[in-house]
Amino acid sequence: MSDHQDHAQVFRAFCDENRLMILEMLRTGEKCACILLEKMNIAQPTLSHHMRILCDSGIVVPRKVGKWTYYSISAKGGDRAKDMLITLTTVDDTSEGGCCE
Amino acid sequence: MSDHQDHAQVFRAFCDENRLMILEMLRTGEKCACILLEKMNIAQPTLSHHMRILCDSGIVVPRKVGKWTYYSISAKGGDRAKDMLITLTTVDDTSEGGCCE
DNA sequence: TTATCATATTGAAAATATTCGATATGAGAG
DNA sequence: CTCTCATATCGAATATTTTCAATATGATAA
Numbered sequence A, B: 001m002s003d004h005q006d007h008a009q010v011f012r013a014f015c016d017e018n019r020l021m022i023l024e025m026l027r028t029g030e031k032c033a034c035i036l037l038e039k040m041n042i043a044q045p046t047l048s049h050h051m052r053i054l055c056d057s058g059i060v061v062p063r064k065v066g067k068w069t070y071y072s073i074s075a076k077g078g079d080r081a082k083d084m085l086i087t088l089t090t091v092d093d094t095s096e097g098g099c100c101e
Numbered sequence C: 001t002t003a004t005c006a007t008a009t010t011g012a013a014a015a016t017a018t019t020c021g022a023t024a025t026g027a028g029a030g
Numbered sequence D: 001c002t003c004t005c006a007t008a009t010c011g012a013a014t015a016t017t018t019t020c021a022a023t024a025t026g027a028t029a030a
Helices: A003-012 A017-026 A033-039 A044-056 A075-089 B003-012 B017-026 B033-039 B044-056 B075-089
Strands: A060-065 A068-073 B060-065 B068-073
Touching: A003 A075, A003 B017, A017 A033, A017 A044, A017 A060, A017 A068, A017 B003, A017 B075, A033 A044, A033 A068, A044 A060, A044 A068, A068 A075, A075 B017, A075 B075, B003 B075, B017 B033, B017 B044, B017 B060, B017 B068, B033 B044, B033 B068, B044 B060, B044 B068, B068 B075
Parallel strands: none
Antiparallel strands: A060 A068, B060 B068
């Protein structure tokens, strides 16, 4: 997978309203899927889909306990996303140069 | 527009490979659309579409000079995105609490 | 074992996003 | 004004994402 594809995948975690709602809930601590499902107005397979995207991006990590799955925000994943965002939006002034003017 | 919709829109800037390529080019300084178009393997209306999304997200700002439009990364837009990302991925430990276990 | 509960996967429909040809707009140049 | 060039918008095709009903999986309970 190219770097750009990989980076785009990380940010996809933050591109959907429902996923932002889920992240907001996880900010107050680990939650099991059942609680997330209860508070969101979506079907169970839809939640499962969003949790997969959040976990694939590395922003959220799952913890399985018996029948339940608990989800929490990964500090490491958050830091990685933050570093990527900073890199992407910081102008590299050592190579600053004009353009067709 | 809801907060979540608004936030999702900002991160949408980073969810597409072509937009990440554009941002990478803008990291070395302001570029006019013609240069970006020349270096990307996409049609002109497609570039225009991506530039609109980048500008709407606040990450990129346009500067019109005669017939040309120059685009550059907005430090302010980048900072806003960074702050949003940090908020979204930081666990609020004052409200840490268990969940259904 | 069988029954039940929590979550994941499948498959198809609906909603969004991306793409590009055609065309419009708006700014010089002549 | 007319012509040309740079970019934006329109409209339709294609691709991707989101959604949910149905079903599968995997764990515990009886």
